[in-house]
Amino acid sequence: MTLAIMNRNQIWKVVGVVLLGCGLQLFCGSQLYAQQADLGAADRDALTHDDDQGDDLHIRIEPTGTIEIYNDFINAYFSVGDIVIRSPGSPHCVARITNGLLPFSSAGQITVGGSFFGQPGGPPAPITIDNTFFNQYIYSLVPRLSSSLWGAASR
Amino acid sequence: MTIQSTGSITNPALPLTTLHSAKASFVQFLTPVIPSSVSETLIVQSTQPLEFTWQKVPGLEGVRIAVSLWDIGGIGGIGEIRCGFPAEDLHGTLPKSLLQAVKTFVSGVGLSGAILRVLVGDRKEVKENGVSYVIELGPDACCSNIPIDVGVNIQF
Numbered sequence: 001m002t003l004a005i006m007n008r009n010q011i012w013k014v015v016g017v018v019l020l021g022c023g024l025q026l027f028c029g030s031q032l033y034a035q036q037a038d039l040g041a042a043d044r045d046a047l048t049h050d051d052d053q054g055d056d057l058h059i060r061i062e063p064t065g066t067i068e069i070y071n072d073f074i075n076a077y078f079s080v081g082d083i084v085i086r087s088p089g090s091p092h093c094v095a096r097i098t099n100g101l102l103p104f105s106s107a108g109q110i111t112v113g114g115s116f117f118g119q120p121g122g123p124p125a126p127i128t129i130d131n132t133f134f135n136q137y138i139y140s141l142v143p144r145l146s147s148s149l150w151g152a153a154s155r
Numbered sequence: 156m157t158i159q160s161t162g163s164i165t166n167p168a169l170p171l172t173t174l175h176s177a178k179a180s181f182v183q184f185l186t187p188v189i190p191s192s193v194s195e196t197l198i199v200q201s202t203q204p205l206e207f208t209w210q211k212v213p214g215l216e217g218v219r220i221a222v223s224l225w226d227i228g229g230i231g232g233i234g235e236i237r238c239g240f241p242a243e244d245l246h247g248t249l250p251k252s253l254l255q256a257v258k259t260f261v262s263g264v265g266l267s268g269a270i271l272r273v274l275v276g277d278r279k280e281v282k283e284n285g286v287s288y289v290i291e292l293g294p295d296a297c298c299s300n301i302p303i304d305v306g307v308n309i310q311f
Contacts, residue, residue, distance in 0.1 A: 067291070080166065094236070094238075095234060099231075106165070108168065110160045112157070115156075116292065126157075
């Protein structure tokens with residue numbers, strides 16, 4: 001769902017549209033993913049368009065997720081749709097806005113493999129993580145920490 | 156390190172994605188200058204880019220510096236800016252355009268609290284199929300002179 005490619009001065013004009021979009025997320029829920037899949041080439045072209053104004057921003061509503069993998073702790077959470085902002089001049093960065101009221105969403109089961117986690121040597125087999133009641137994904141080598149976060153996980 | 160998810164009706168599956176941990180043992184950041192006291196916060200001006208610079212050390216090849224400015228509060232929402240800079244560049248910029256955009260969307264006024272997290276390791280954003288899945292990898296303590304979570308005040 002491409003909302004706009006715009007100069008910063010134009011952002012206020014679409015804030016209302018974005019808020020409406022957030023409301024539609026609440027209303028439409030799971031249909032959002034399917035709608036985005038239907039956007040096709042036109043939106044992709046719009047996203048890659050650059051009119052040589054360095055401050056132009058690409059603003060969309062997209063399913064988002066954040067996965068943080070530390071040496072002793074994994075934390076992940078997903079959203080059905082946040083405002084996602086990218087600047088063509090800063091390909092290494094992305095900004096995201098959540099309204100803070102929507103709950104986390106499920107992203108199925110997460111599998112993490114490799115030797116980094118729990119170094120040295122890593123776990124004997126890939127780690128599978130299911131979502132908690134609050135749709136947060138937590139795996140810790142410190143059981144008490146994991147337990148406390150399990151109960152505290154909420155947006 | 157590999158990661159993937161099966162997905163759900165609302166969130167598409169994360170395809171098998173590979174990240175790499177850092178070989179570098181310690182990275183010394185020159186900027187931003189982190190307050191020495193935990194009771195002090197880093198002040199970030201939303202009208203200026205936030206510059207990160209660090210010294211060259213062996214083992215930076217293929218490493219990324221994951222910079223997250225998150226939990227940016229306002230009456231209109233909660234914002235975050237997540238970046239992953241190639242460590243070999245020895246610098247990275249969190250652009251003011253994104254700081255200003257976050258300010259607008261969260262309706263930030265005056266000072267807003269936030270948290271800065273810097274990891275030495277790897278970071279990817281999976282964008283295929285219209286999603287934004289950010290994956291950050293790195294030890295949570297050991298590998299730079301920036302503590303794991305630094306309190307920030309953003310001057311809107």
